[in-house]
Amino acid sequence: MSTRSDADVLIVGAGASGSVAALELASRGFRVVCLEQGDWALPDDFPAGKPEWELARLKQWNSSPNVRQAASDYPVDSAESPIEPLMFNGVGGSTILYAGHWVRALPSDFRVKTLDGVADDWPLTYEDLRPFYDELTHFMGVSGLAGDPSYPDEHTFPLPPLPIGKYGLVAAHGMEKLGWHWWPGPNAIASRAFKNRSACMRYGSCESGCPTGAKASTDFTHWRDAIAAGAVLVTGARVSRLTMDTKGLVTGAEYIDRDGNLCHQAAGVTVLAANGIGTPRLLLNSASAQCPDGASNSSGLVGKRLMCHPLASVYGIYDDDLGSHLGPTGQALQSLQFYETDTDRGFVRGGKWNLMSAPGLLRHNQWEPGQDWRDTMGPAFHDRLGRIGRYTEWGVTIEDLPEEHNEVVIDSDVTDSDGIPAPRMRYVIGENSRRMIDYHLERMSEAHLAAGAVALDPIPVVRESGWHLLGTARMGSDPATSVVDQYCRSHDVPNLFVIDGSVFVTSTGVNPTATIMAIALRAMRHLADNRSAQVTSS
Template identity: 55%
Template sequence: MSTDVADVLIIGAGASGGVAAKHLAENGFGVVVLEQGDWVNQSDLPGLRPEYELLGAGPWHPNPNVRQRPEDYPINLEDSSAVIGMFNGVGGSTVLYASCWCRAKPSDFRVRTLDGVADDWPLTYEELEPFYRQVEFELGISGKGGNPAYPPGYDPPLPSLPINMSGRVMAEGMNRLGWHWWPGYNSIASQDHRHQKRCERYGVCMYGCPQGAKGSTDVALFPDALAHGARVVTGARVARITLDENGLANGAVYFQDGQEKFQPAKLVLIGANGIGTPRLLLMSASSQHPDGLANSSGLVGKRFMTHPFGTSVGLYEDDLEDWVGPTGEAIESMQFYETDASRGFVRGSKWHIIPNAGRPLGMINRFTLGEGGVADEPFWGESFTERMKSSVGHMIEWMIMPDDLPEEHNRITLDDSMTDSDGLPAAKVAYVTGENTRRLVDWNLQRSLEAHEAAGATKAWITNRNNPSWHNMGTAKMGDDPATSVVNRWGRTHDVPNLYVIDGSQFPTATGVNPTATICALAKRTATYLVENRREQEVSTA
């Protein structure tokens, strides 16, 4: 047992954990972070090696079932169409993510009011906007202000990164159609910024940035947290959150090197992602909370959402210099983001182009995937070299990111037979893509083929439909009513007054954009609330 009682114990050193640790430590709180992974040494990242794509398909794969590192826990996907992604280590999934940075739109917070489905968030875009701005500075977001798809004020702190040839070619096609597009927003520094170095455009962003340009929280935030006294304990797999005699959270039991240990705390924050957080709450069941900690509503683990995206590829005659980074987001489009009932579904999708820089093996897969592609054309044998020369670097890929509506049967539970290396139950995912999401993706994919045609593609085809992303959301819903939600508008659990959830688990809806910006803004908002209300906050004294 540690004799050092933390003012705040944060479980998980990912996006939300990094934001909260920095803010709370800077404001005088004694912070301890428990992380089941380790620090990532930039010299170990795959992007520095010629075999980086092979490493990214094995020991650096986003799916822990493939990666199978000692710090990973297995996930039972027998009842799921979702292929799960997450990374355990300081920085969490921000170490390997593509760095697309997208705010949710005002309509995302009012889905029930506008469209009669799901639930409204208990806060508005306007309430969250100041916190978006703050974390965008801290994480070195690059982009261009003035996007007409958003209310005024979305002005990233750093200039845009180059949108690359692929972005420019597609932008011209969108102009011909009269459709919205905008240079992409990325958590990649376009110039030296705080702890981040300027992007050198290696194009290996999804294999970890060896330059230190990406706004992963291990690079951008944890140095500040440590400088202000925060302590990060690595290799610490949390088994359960404990309560004192007054029903307040007073710390966590964790395993480190096979030894069971205890970290006491006055206040506990969970940032273990939309799968790890409900897993931990369910593992923390007790006589006081027999169905899982903070689960009086019965919603812990339910309403799992994961952005089942679609992709289409176009083949172009010109060399698009696709070997040039960054990966990130070249351009995005909000043309079809808002509901139009005539389309046969509600809500919409953000489109974005992720350049295929540095992924020749991945591009080969595009030839053998999809509907109407080139799998039936001469490709292997004598045709291989010519086909590769005329195709790799000549392709543009649209990604369709849909708003995935919450459904209670999509859920995270504890597996009754599979365990991790410390004997703790694995997470089990049950997920089926909903009919509204299928219709949404199909409709938008057809429009993306029209965009390829307008941009001058010689051939275009759909490569994926409803391919679940690595965005894990919705399993500890935020709301005002304790009967229909797990946490309140500040992320505080209704059942335990000093236990907070700060990650994407609290999303009432998925939104139609990548979630990291909103996760970070919510964590910043919660941390600010704790600082401003420290005198009123109930804490454990046991």
Template identity: 55%
Template structure:
């Protein structure tokens, strides 16, 4: 379905998109159906869902390496290494057509209205340059395109249009967790997921295999290769896979003219374009901008503010896993969320910190459970007779209350270019410098205590506490933030770089704050808002000749 990576010398696109993940895939589809000539570069391959191991006996073993979400563990040719020696959290991502949605759990969340007004409400961070109400129609359109399953009427959110598909079953684990929440009088609601509860636009209904985090062999989960790329290719988008971009080019007028990339034969190629849109995630985007230096941009492209790479937010993740006497079928999917809670989401300053966290119930998985993420137990507990005894006790009898902690934007948390580490093409790799703040630590401690109360109320006979999961950095945000002031932001509210009028950024690096929610729904809504503005204003858009 995808081109192998050759280009025609001198052939220019109207728009070059770098990255075929959530935002890049969405942008390619909308631009191409509105008459733009689009080329999209992605360093990963096209992955056939027949490659996923979820329907095979070796599934849990394959999850430890080939389908591990940490690129430093997975170490495929299409990955680049990330120096995490100074980070509390490992980044999780996947390079392919569809990006990290290949391996995501497909939690679909809108941000709360308060998330766009953090400075106004809580006196920290900054407000977004638009409101929830302005973004709402784009949430609705994205949900329709992607096929989100969920139940309308959640009292934690403003009233709105029902989701296009009915909710997935919450199962025995959802029912058991809800019992505990009801006893405490705490909020819960069936969790929305970008997983179809019935067949939708060519995708199959979820069969609840529970292997979402290693790719969906059923072709059900809303990975963007399935959602957007069939239409984009039909519309004439040129998709070049195996293309590792090393630099965005600019001319003497300071306009982006295209990009230089290396194909899988090691050849350096150039793709020209009138407009460039970067969608390489909250690590890949600042890395590429910092790599793209010139006389006009000695400190990196679009970096006059000095904020490219800074204010990295990754949502530190904590969890309480409860074990119950009764069987709960807790291997069943979705491996996303069954129910969620916003009981402690909004700021209550009497707690000693600001902001909050969203909770979700997730299954405990197969016999190996989540050992890759929750490792570190003593060897005697994970070997021999104890392994069999613990597996019998836990398998099918446990679930997790996961806690997504909002972390605030801090300039000390950042992405830089590593002075020594490179990828397989010799391009400098990114290095993360990321530490949890005191506010984050207090927030996590509070939520862990409340989650233990919820487990106890539900009848858990034992609990395991994970104060911070090292492999939790799915949510990569904030490193090229939007805003109206060029001195304190990289792009404007429409994704346009302040310094380069035909360079756009649409991915999670644009986020002003992180919220306590999974960001993909908001990435898609913001990208949709931005690309529709670009389309509507195409006649006034400055382009490279």
């Protein structure tokens, strides 16, 4: 087994949170090495603008690793889940394929136990994260409009909002009729040229990669600067387990390189940024005589309380051409009308609505599991074809409550291509979420009808919606009931940090990327500021 020279900090994963860690720490003088099992994606690799782009999105650029099956992917057994886990392995992680929604959590999200008597309060607050939200919003080049009355602070944006288009204007008029909140959606997509990124060209294919760099994926926003600051990025490096010393400190990680060689990267501090499935998989696969239940798992909560944000949608079909087939696929509008708890609705918490475009021929002619594909052919095909430009989606991000039976475990019968045991996802949509979905489906239908829709197509649960993988290594103040502290440091292993969505205490009801990155920046800045007090293995 070959060993790379020691690093001050080893980062596992080059996605949203790992990118933040690499740039922050390398800029502060740390010797940083990041192991990423995927590779760089070049702009011309993305199918946008090519005739076959929708076909490529169904396979090579599918959001699910189980469908994509690239060399860098690992299988996730999702047979026991109505939600398919979605992720991307590569430099930039899932920001390569995300739609770019850039939404802050709300103050209530951090005080759910106090306010609503469920779940737990976070060990930090909105105010603790606010300066990091502000910094990242301007660093990422987010397009948005200040003054959303749903927030207590009038946070600003470096770029004006993306045009909401005719379909956004029609939807806004519908919301106005009902007296409901709406706001131009903030997106990490450049409405004007920003730094080294061009303005959005409206390909409408954000979820299969942005060929112009208008979308703020962290390969553009962070990694070039991190490497210039001295960070070493090793691609094609699949981490198999963490290594520990006799003092219970992590000494680095073993990984398999693209030639099949077993290697070891030594480091004084190790930071996990492998998402809500990859991180518990690695911790559980790192079981040893010292920690038979997995690394950093004295609480027994590693892999537990998985939250996935079930997505429900209502498509509205309109008589007029609304131009809804034009990009970007980031949200044109968002609504927080039904975000806060109202117990008269029969559930607690709520969700964020987003109005999305509906580009592409194939998207209008796909069928759902359980339907006969022949029902989309013949006259039905021509009917669906006529919907292009007249078809818009109100979708809702449902706040998922943490439940211990929703979990990520190691599947002893399935391995990845390097023989490393794969994860299994066990997930059930809870009763509170079910009630919430039903309620929001009714309200979104009302919104479409108020806007003039002539027909509705509701989808109670979108299976391919598991982007938001949260809660499987939660933060907290008590080591008995949490895995890491408020600065993402392991209670059990003082030189181990977890900075991805695993640390979420509750799921919030908004897209989590902004919060994941804000938590990561706060944690890594605290690490850097307290370098002299940090325990290391060297």
